[in-house]
Amino acid sequence: MPVEKARPTRLSGRVSAGPSHLLRTEVLNPQFDAEVHNLLPHYVAIEKALVTEYVRMGILAEGSAREIDTLLDSVDRDSMTERSAASMSDMAFTLERQVEDGLSEPVPAWHVDRSRNDYQACAQLLFGRSRLLEAAATLLEFGRAAHRLAGCHTEHPMPGYTHLQAAQIISPGFYLAALSEQAQHASRRLLFTYDSIDACPLGAGAMSGQTLPWDRQRLARSLGFQRVQPLALTSVAYRGWTVEITGEFEILGVQLSRFVTDLMAWGSSAYGFLDLPDELSGISSAMPQKKNFPILERIRGRLAHLSSTHLDTVLGQRNTAFSNSVEVSKEAGTELPRAFDAFESALRLFTVVLDNARFDVDRMARACEKEFLGGFALANRLTLDEGVPWRLAQVIAGRYIVMAMDAGLEPAQADPGLLTTAAAESGRRLTDPNALLRGVFEVAGALGSMNSAGSTHPQAVGEVLADQERELERLAREWGRRKAQSQGGGNEVVQFGHEGE
Incomplete structure (x- = not known):
């Protein structure tokens, strides 16, 4: 199939024609749409930080810097989309052109000593960091929901199952304390992940650094990073942070799917231990006696997406050279927004289930009475x-x-x-x-017969829940610190990895 020629562009002296229609349609336009939707505010923030550095180094006059800054404030999705065709459907080129078109007079030194490589790496990392903060907040709310429901059912006996057979008497509170602990465990791991990736890549240039004396520490602080990524090559080549985040999502997703499986069983007509309000229930089109809980199936299905998005991220980077490349920086990150969306959606749905779940304590007790537990x-x-x-x-x-x-x-x-x-x-x-x-x-005294710490004894469960409440509060404080730091201009430096497991 012949490649049609697009109109010439002046963005490079090496290539005299713009991208073909096929390349725009299949690759560049979808990429631009995704970036203008997810990354535009971060690109603008980076540009503003770099303008400040140009002034500090004496490269730009303050008047020019103020004009550029004002023009950056006027950038929005519509204006970027309008100019994208004339700029190879590239975010960096389009943003540059929009500002230049609005200048009262040319500013030749603007964008001197610059590369798209560290620029894109920084914007993507800012996006990932922002979404991770949102995901962490959703996870904490989910953990609180599990904790609240657990506290309501520490004294209600129900059969506990091993190998799908009734085994010992437990309580919903005892079981849900385990769910609450999983949420906290995941939050601690994500906190460590956040700290480990919160390093600013700006100043790396294309791969080996930059000529001008950029103050990388100052750039990092202005964008809310805890520290600078010390090596230029790592700054532009490393996208392992996407693998780390999606990997943590997958790990939690696997565990949560097991809890959902139990709730699905307990809500079935065979058990009848769990009920949900009609607003969270479904019906059968042919069997009027049925009350279904498809929301649980939705949750478990969305948790499966966490494995597929992680695998996509892994395979997109595997066997690639350790340097900047479109394959790694663009294609390998395609599913990252979907991973965040699936993670948060599954947790929101699971949270509303926990907030509205009703346990049939009488039926659970009768089930215990029928077994030689x-x-x-x-x-x-x-x-x-x-x-x-x-x-x-x-x-x-x-x-x-x-x-x-x-x-x-x-x-x-x-x-x-x-x-x-x-x-x-x-x-x-x-x-x-x-x-x-x-x-x-x-059955009546079964829960109280267990005397070891961490057992299903109501008092032991209560002690665990009290510890968990303190941990939830601590995690909320720690994530709050990260969020405040990420907003830029902070001077506090968090020691790397000190909250990790």
Whole structure:
């Protein structure tokens, strides 16, 4: 297919024709649209910081600098889009042309000693940092929602499952405390990630530095960075921060999908432990008896996007040279906005589920009463009170449960005779089978029977939740500091990695 020629451009002496229609349609225009939507404010902020540096170095007169600054304030999406065709559909060229077109007289030194490489790297990093702050706020709100719901259900027994089989009695509060902890764990990791990437790349030029004595520390402070990226090559070549962020999103997404899977099961008609209001529910078009919870399916589906966007980011950089390239700086970051959108959307949906979820405490208690969930406690008593070796105690307790089920007994209907028989089959004689069975299969006291720290005992769960509340407050303060620093002009330097795990 022949390549049609576009009208000449004066942006370079090396290439005499502008991009072809196909290149504009397939690559440049979509790229420009994405950048003008996501990066324009950051490009403008960078230009303003650089103008200030030009004045400091004596390259620009203050009058020219003020005029450029005023013209930068007038830049918007519409004006940029109008000029993009004449500037190779490139953000940097278009912004430069818009300002130059508005100058009262030419300013030859404006944009001297400049490269698009560190310029683009900085704008992209500013975008990533800004979106990460928003994502962290959404994550903290989600963690608070899990924490609030957990605090409401520390004393309500429900079956806990292992291998999809009823195993021991827990509480929704105990379970949701684990969800709250996952949110805090992810927040700590993202805080470390934020600190590790918060280094300004400006001053790197194309790859090896710049000729003029740019004050890189001053540029970093003006744009709200904690520090300067020390090596010029890393400044323009490294886009690993996109891999780090999407990787953290994927890690949390995997874990949250497991919690959603449990909620989906508990909300099913087979369990009936969980209900949502009609406003968060769906219907069947053919089966009027059904009340569906497609919001949970949406959450789990959106969490899957976090894995796909991470993989796209990884493969876009893999096997590329460690220098600036369009493949890495543009193509490999295509899915980053979608990763942020999917992450925040999934968390917002999950938060509204937690804020509106209702547990059927009576049904959960009845489910516990139907299962022999005290088998572990019975084995403990056989060992501690009767001196039965632990593994043999497991055999006797299991045998008693089988015999009780065969006899049609409910778990709370203790039968000392059956326990005596079960022990005798294993060659053991029990001194007090009544005491061994007393209350061991009763639901009411099950939560309080656990005495170790971190257990499902309501007091132990309460202690964990109290610690989590303090941690949520600390994380909120730390993220607040980062947000304030990111707004520019701050002098406080956060020590790298001190909050990480």
